[in-house]
Amino acid sequence: MHTARTIPELRDILGQHHRPAFVPTMGNLHDGHLALLREAKPLGDVTVASIFVNRLQFLPHEDFDTYPRTWDSDCEKLRSVGCDVLFAPDEKALYPEPQTCKVHPDPTLADILEGHFRPGFFVGVCTVVMKLFNCVQPRFAVFGMKDYQQLLMIRHMVRQFALPIEVVGGKTRRAPDGLALSSRNGYLGETERAEAVQLSKTLQAMAQAVREGERDLAAIESRAMRVLRARGWHPDYLVLRRRSDLQPPAPGDALVALGAARLGATRLIDNLEIDPPPGAQP
Known part of the structure; x- marks a missing residue:
């Protein structure tokens, strides 16, 4: 080299x-x-x-x-x-x-x-x-x-x-428990490292709600914020946006769930692409 x-x-x-x-x-x-x-x-x-x-x-x-x-x-x-x-x-x-x-x-x-x-x-x-x-x-x-x-x-x-x-x-590479690999993961203490996977799990829950046909995206986002805050996180955002430009989506748009939150002194980010629910019209 x-x-x-x-x-x-x-x-x-x-x-x-x-x-x-x-x-x-x-x-x-x-x-x-x-x-x-x-x-x-x-x-x-x-x-x-x-x-x-x-x-x-x-x-x-x-x-x-x-x-x-x-x-x-x-x-x-x-x-x-x-x-x-x-x-x-x-x-x-x-x-x-x-x-x-x-x-x-x-x-x-x-x-x-x-x-x-x-x-x-x-x-x-x-x-x-x-x-x-x-x-x-x-x-x-x-x-x-x-x-x-x-x-x-x-x-x-x-x-x-x-x-x-x-x-x-x-594609995002993940640890076996689902935590997205990041240079800043090294800042996490042992207890924080075990908790850190909750960010990806929260995004997965948001995606699952969309796949199951829930249409009130603001309610999904608010629920996700409450879940992380209850676990001691300080989230900046947990949102569902249009993949192409990260603007608020229209019905049938391909979505991505994105999140950023602080766990202790460490700020973590992650995302998860979501396909339109079955039967959705583009």
């Missing part, structure tokens, strides 16, 4: 390739990341991963300084799945001057759900992803579906800027 620390080094390594498949990460890798690398491997003529903890997407009170950095372990894991190139710039390499030119995504998608509770988050995400795309110039880019709103945001940005990139969504 080649490691590039600067943009010129990366471009020199990739100069002979024409179809890079790219997986951007912030490091602290787990099996979910490795699944994305495995999905990327057959798509292009070279597989590229990046590790960069992007300050622009952290709010002032969030965990930028304490976000886990696990360099040696990350490199070993990337080698184990056949990653060809690792791009690991420091802040000075990627942002040699203050990043005053930023991507401001469509507020219809960027200012709801995650964007509502983390103002400016998607400006930071889209700006760093655009910059990484310009560095790597991938033909394919693989993003995890666990960050569902982020995946839609990146696809929208690629369409809007006519970037020659196919954005591939990798």
Whole structure:
């Protein structure tokens, strides 16, 4: 595996390739990341991963300084799945001057759900992803579906800027008990880890209510919020939205259940796609 620390080094390594498949990460890798690398491997003529903890997407009170950095372990894991190139710039390499030119995504998608509770988050995400795309110039880019709103945001940005990139969504990887794999799971204590699966179970209950024909989506959402609060969680949102754009759905729309909630000091997110109930008209 080649490691590039600067943009010129990366471009020199990739100069002979024409179809890079790219997986951007912030490091602290787990099996979910490795699944994305495995999905990327057959798509292009070279597989590229990046590790960069992007300050622009952290709010002032969030965990930028304490976000886990696990360099040696990350490199070993990337080698184990056949990653060809690792791009690991420091802040000075990627942002040699203050990043005053930023991507401001469509507020219809960027200012709801995650964007509502983390103002400016998607400006930071889209700006760093655009910059990484310009560095790597991938033909394919693989993003995890666990960050569902982020995946839609990146696809929208690629369409809007006519970037020659196919954005591939990798399915959410889960622990045996159903907890979505996340770098932030490492913050959970033993008792919290046992409780954490309740987020996915709550989304499953929401999905089941839809499948059984319950039509009052607001009631389903309110019930889910009460359930988690009663267990000591502090949910930001538990909602049922249209898959295509995360807007309130119309009858027959394919839905996704999305949730974000704090358990102790750890904020977890998850989602579950739901097919229309039998007999629904599109």
